Amino acid sequence: MKTLYTARALATGDGRDGQARTDDGKLAVDLASPAEMGGAGNGTNPEQLFAAGYAACFHSALRLVARRTKADVTGSSVRAEVDLGAIGNGAFGIAVRLEVSLPELGAAEAEELIEKAHQVCPYSNATRGNVDVQLSLATEEAAA
Incomplete structure (x- = not known):
């Protein structure tokens, strides 16, 4: 690197x-x-800091791939939720849910852009294979 x-x-x-x-x-x-x-x-707490960092980083990755593909990400946002839980043997782990709002894109184009951002985002690359990261496209009501 x-x-x-x-x-x-x-x-x-x-x-x-x-x-x-x-x-x-x-x-x-x-x-x-x-x-x-x-x-x-x-x-x-550390989970809030991680959530804020991951949301900001993923949003940046989303905007980067949008520029490359000329996708309209006007009004976009990323909400991150980070769960902390016990994983056994006295150890702890985290799980992440990212909800992406792309109000100017259709569902298929938005989901493709989200997946591309997931391949580019440093947080996604750091957590891949070790942390459960769930991606979803926000509905209009959830994004408000």
């Missing part, structure tokens, strides 16, 4: 109940375990 960019972040404190910041100071967040897991929920 030819490195194009390196992001650097430092987590301190008590892991899920600590702080995280990037070396350039552009991101600094308090971390807190979600209330659903018995935490206070007074900050963000």
Whole structure:
């Protein structure tokens, strides 16, 4: 791989109940375990950060393949949901659902574009074969 960019972040404190910041100071967040897991929920958590990153990265990949194919992605968006769960033997894993809204495209063209983006997106390539990633095309009601 030819490195194009390196992001650097430092987590301190008590892991899920600590702080995280990037070396350039552009991101600094308090971390807190979600209330659903018995935490206070007074900050963000790694799954939310992963969801935001994957959604943004996939949307960028979608726009890249759209430019290549001259597809109209006006008003497009990507919603990511990241599940955290036990996978046995005391280990944990994640699963991802990406819901893509492409209001200017028909279903067949939209689904083809989504699949192409899934092949290009760095997050998709990093998770492929290890994380269950489900892709779906948003309905008009869900995208609103």
